[in-house]
Amino acid sequence: MAFSAFASAPAAAEPAVRRRSWVALVLLLPGILYLLLFFITPLVSLVFTSFQQPVIGGDIGQYSAGFKWENYTESVTQYLPLILRAFGYAVLATVLALVISYPLAYFIGVKVRSFPLVQSLLLTLVIAPFFISFLLRTLAWKQIMSDEGPIVVALKALSVFPNDGHITGTPFAVVFGLTYNFIPFMTLPLYATLERLDVRYIEAGNDLYASPFTTFRKITVPLSLPGIVSGTLLTFIPAAGDYINASGDFLGSAQTSMVGNAIESNFLVTQNYPVAAALSIVLMAVILVIVGLYVRRAGTEDLV
Template sequence: MAIAAFAPTTAGAPQGETKRGGRTALFLLIPCIAYLALFFLAPLISLVLTSFQAPRLYGDIGQYDYAFRWENYADVIGEYWPQILRSFGCALAATVIALIISYPLAYFIGVTMRRYSLAQSLLLVLVVAPFFISFLLRTLAWKQILSNESPIVHALQAVSLLGPGEYFIGSPAAVIFGLVYNFVPFMTLPLYASLERLDSRLLEAGSDLYANAFTTFRTVTLPLSIPGIVSGTLLTFIPAAGDYINASRDFLGSPDTSMLGNAVEANFLVLQNFPAAAALSIILMGAILILVAVYVRRSGTDELV
């Protein structure tokens, strides 16, 4: 009898606390929801609506009316498909090269230097140090270093890596180089965070079982670092695909290396073709979302999305 009398009270208390906790959490989320609605959802809706606009009859350049003109998407794909392919091709190449560079670096910092905390901290500072300098300034500095009259270009010509009259600036290789340089820290830090948590006893167990270094890496280190690889490649590929600075003729690129970001910039700021620029932006976002979803699903790290 006593147990039955107290049962509703003890069972009902957690439910009430859960409801109050849910209301409190919802209340605390209001600023975040308002921020996302104001600074993400509203601009995104405006961008989508702009992508369907049609030129105003008898209007000046840059004057458009809201309409559902689906032809805008077909027009920009037909006109800018080389830039679309070049954007994803350069971003993929830069991501692969950045991974090849960053994985040994992250392993050295996170695993090899684990016993030397001071040296490890110093190396991490060196990795993040470029963030303290403007993205534009860093890219502009490389433009000066790799200019046509620089000793580096003359050395490349001397060893026949560049032919007579060929220059590095304005080539696809220069654009990929700039992307790799600017986004290597975005690849290194997630890899370091993943490898730094690697239990050294697992590596020792591999040695105790007479596995060579390559087998230990293939069966232990690499599988456990997959989340870091996925995070790093996403943080590198996504901004690289939309980059417009490195491929710009004002920095490391030329008209022959223009990417999707350069087309968006030109249509927005120069041509004032706002529907085309908005349509290109939507295409870029949609393609990246599809690629990321497929990549994450195939890599088995769905929890990252």
């Protein structure tokens, strides 16, 4: 052991690089196969579908292979408001989730750090909603916010709400539902970074004349940036494609439809597969571009 210190570093490193690690390849194989089968194949299939054209005189939902790139221009022009709305709602829900989750994660990860029992209890509470189905939870909120539900009735009784007012079916209800459903995805990565945050940096900030707010802005936030980035991505990406909250059956209405609802109805209701596929790819591309720009802007790779 002790003699390895005397060996020159390159000599020690070279054999390790040259040696083929078959074990690693074998271990990677299931993952690679899985990705090929369940990610690459459907993706390629989706791209082909998006260029298909209707069979002349065929049934509804019958398409043949082709290169109908108009599927893209048509679907984007037709559904542009829904695409914009989807990203608008997703951004809003992500920001709200961040504003709600950050103090929560900070409290659990930093303030009650010395009480592990309280910490686990609070974390369980954050995850607890996951024990109930996503659909059931969203339906429950629909009940609570419905026109006969306690909130609307109470607001009307207090005359702060017009008699013909609704909550369900409004953008508020949809953004609320998205925020609520994705909060754990925001809280957990934030907690994971804040739990490891060294409070001595905060003390050093205070010692160097930074007020608590400045310390938060200049030290706590930059140091928890990895958590903020992963939390916002885990919230934003699924929220942008979500079609449950915005659907008329749940918290939304026709006026709050998002691009996810358009994809769903094209695939399942009108069986317009090429348009649905084209919309899916557009959604994916836009998300990729936004996420790429965001991660580059956040510059998390700079963090040691």
